[in-house]
Amino acid sequence: MQLRDQMQALAVTTPHNFSCAICMEEQPVDNSVYLECNHLICRACTRGHVCSKIEEHRFPVLCPVCMAEPNNHRPGAISGFLVQQIGVDERQYAIWEDMELSQLSVLLHCRQCRRSVSVDKEEHEESRLLSCPLPDCNHIWCKACQKSITVGDPPHSCDGASELDHLMKQHGWKYCPNCKTPVQRDGGCSHMTCISPGCNTHFCYACGEHIVRSALRGEIQNAISVHYSVCKLFDFPDEALGGGE
CATH class of the missing domain: 3.30.40.10 (Zinc/RING finger domain, C3HC4 (zinc finger))
Incomplete structure (x- = not known):
């Protein structure tokens, strides 16, 4: 034992x-x-x-x-x-x-100050605009197109659509109601004919409303007469038939 x-x-x-x-x-x-x-x-x-x-x-x-x-x-x-x-x-x-x-961060390179710094990876992936975190820089740019962003400017879009829209609203310019081609009137009456080939859209520059889409002179003249008889923003009905810019 x-x-x-x-x-x-x-x-x-x-x-x-x-x-x-x-x-x-x-x-x-x-x-x-x-x-x-x-x-x-x-x-x-x-x-x-x-x-x-x-x-x-x-x-x-x-x-x-x-x-x-x-x-x-x-x-x-x-x-x-x-x-x-x-x-x-x-x-x-x-x-x-x-x-x-x-695994938790990504190296961010600032094109303004030419320095690199690690930032949170999840925040970087979710952000559309990037900002240099260094206190003496604060440069902001678009992650997609790398274009610099200035604080106070119109909302950024990579294709410039947002900036153009802001500019058009500032100057009171209009879009063609059919094809959205930007139009600026530099004189003449408020009857506008879209300059885009094949569009044939006629609209009022005063109120921005669609008048008619046609290449026939008779239809155009009738539609213009009808529109300017009711358009509240148009002050000179005698000019309505004078042709558009």
Whole structure:
């Protein structure tokens, strides 16, 4: 009975071995690294794998055993805590921190001050306009077309449509009600004929309303007479039949 008890106590204190999934060598369990994906790898193999991926600037660093499994579509990843435990040097850990940070941020380059700074990746993806976060710059530009934006200017559009609309409202210019061609009257009556080929739209420059779309002189004259008999913004009905600009 005493011998049996001694054997049981010895079995408890005897270190257990395991077979590393990478080098296949039998090693003490104390020399193992237990990954979150439940794979057991020796510290030397884990460190060698992590260091090689750090030098290659590959992130995330995935479990090598998971990557070797053909049907594993959700491989485990090496955590930052584990990288600290396996003992990489300061230079390598600095690279690791930069790679970790890159998952949450993006490097923003300002074309005005010629400097770069890391900004929140989610905010960057959601923003339509970008602003240099440096306090002595504050340059703003469009993420899509890279055009600079001035505070107080009309709302920006990459194709200039918003700016044109703002300018037309400032000067009281009108769009053709059919094809939306911008029209500026520089004299004459308020009857306007669209200059866009094939449009043949006639409209009132005073109220902006559509009069008629036709190339027939009779139809045009009748429609003009009807419109200017009811148009409240037109003050000179005798000019209505005088031809448009």
